[in-house]
Amino acid sequence: GENVEQHPSTLSVQEGDSAVIKCTYSDSASNYFPWYKQELGKRPQLIIDIRSNVGEKKDQRIAVTLNKTAKHFSLHITETQPEDSAVYFCAASKGNTGFQKLVFGTGTRLLVSP
Amino acid sequence: GAVVSQHPSWVICKSGTSVKIECRSLDFQATTMFWYRQFPKQSLMLMATSNEGSKATYEQGVEKDKFLINHASLTLSTLTVTSAHPEDSSFYICSASYGDQPQHFGDGTRLSIL
Numbered sequence: 001g002e003n004v005e006q007h008p009s010t011l012s013v014q015e016g017d018s019a020v021i022k023c024t025y026s027d028s029a030s031n032y033f034p035w036y037k038q039e040l041g042k043r044p045q046l047i048i049d050i051r052s053n054v055g056e057k058k059d060q061r062i063a064v065t066l067n068k069t070a071k072h073f074s075l076h077i078t079e080t081q082p083e084d085s086a087v088y089f090c091a092a093s094k095g096n097t098g099f100q101k102l103v104f105g106t107g108t109r110l111l112v113s114p
Numbered sequence: 115g116a117v118v119s120q121h122p123s124w125v126i127c128k129s130g131t132s133v134k135i136e137c138r139s140l141d142f143q144a145t146t147m148f149w150y151r152q153f154p155k156q157s158l159m160l161m162a163t164s165n166e167g168s169k170a171t172y173e174q175g176v177e178k179d180k181f182l183i184n185h186a187s188l189t190l191s192t193l194t195v196t197s198a199h200p201e202d203s204s205f206y207i208c209s210a211s212y213g214d215q216p217q218h219f220g221d222g223t224r225l226s227i228l
Contacts (some may be wrong), residue, residue, distance in 0.1 A: 034216055043118075043207065043219040044158065089157060101148065102217060104157045 001028040004092050006105030014113055019080050021108045023090035024072040030092040031074045032100070035064060038087045038107075047088075048075070080112045117141050120220030128228055129194045135193045135223045136192050137208030139228060143188035144210035148217060149181075152205040164191045 003026040004017035015018050023033075036044035050057045050064045050073065057064050061080075066073040077084055087109050091102040117140040125133050127200075137147055145157075146165055150158040162172045162183050170183035184193040195202050203226050209217040 002215075041222075041224075043221045045219070046216050049216055093190075101160055101163055103160075106157045107155075 002030055002092055002094075002103040004090060004103050004105040006090050007110055008108060009106065010109045010111070012111045012113065013080055015046050015080060015082060017080055017083070019075075019077045019110055019112075021075045021088055021090070023068075023074070023092075023105050024070060025092045025103075026071070027092070027094065029069065029094050030103075032093045032095060033064070034102070036077050036089045036104075037092060038089065040086075044089060054106075077110075078104065080110075082112050082114050085110055085112045107110070116215065116218045118144075118208065118218045118220040120208055120223055122223060123221060124224045124226075126226045126228065127198065130197055133195045133225060135195075135206055135208075135225075137191045137193070137210065138221050139189045139210040139212075139218075142210075142212050144191075144212050145188065146211050147185060147191040148209045148211075149183060149191075149193050150207045150209070152207060152222075154205075158207065161193075195225065198225070200227045203227045216217055 006023045015070050034049035037047045040042040048062050048064050050066050061078045063076040087107045090105040093100040093102045121136045123191045123210045149161045154156050160172045161176045164170045164183050164185040166185045166188050172178045185191040207222040209219045
């Protein structure tokens with residue numbers, strides 16, 4: 001089955017710096033890759049997603065890149081702010097819809113210091 | 115839009131009791147709901163996929179008789195932890211999807227078994 005690896009497990013940056021979180025997946029049939037942000041004790045919230053027919057997607061300070069050949073995708077956060085501090089999870093699924101089950105990475109704890 | 119409500123948010127009960135957790139899609143019809151388990155500082159592990167009107171599909175290693183799932187309508191799925199024991203203590207989160215939309219998560223239920 002699918003296996004998603006995520007690095008780093010923790011990431012500390014200064015406010016205003018950029019943060020990059022990387023994930024690799026094993027199943028070449030996976031074609032949908034969402035990123036979720038989870039604050040302590042709260043629900044995971046979708047922040048951005050990308051489908052396999054696109055190499056890059058951007059939404060304000062957040063961007064995701066996908067390299068299908070290498071089977072890895074990355075989350076980029078620019079101009080980080082303290083409120084970006086949270087745990088970020090990448091995920092992969094084989095379907096282009098929410099019907100397909102997601103396999104999550106192990107998470108990255110991001111700490112943005114003022 | 116796409117609000118998923120989960121109830122209760124926190125349960126504390128004695129070992130041996132059964133606990134029911136509800137997951138509702140408030141403003142959309144969810145043909146598929148997912149149940150996850152999350153241990154502290156760990157990732158989300160899919161327990162089962164629940165489709166309205168049919169039996170749930172459980173992930174390997176998840177006991178179907180221990181974790182009963184019912185998806186009786188397009189807006190409600192329930193997870194019952196039967197004869198709960200301390201090792202069942204965890205954070206349980208549901209998600210729901212419809213059409214080609216991403217999964218939307220509930221707020222989670224923190225279950226503590228004494």
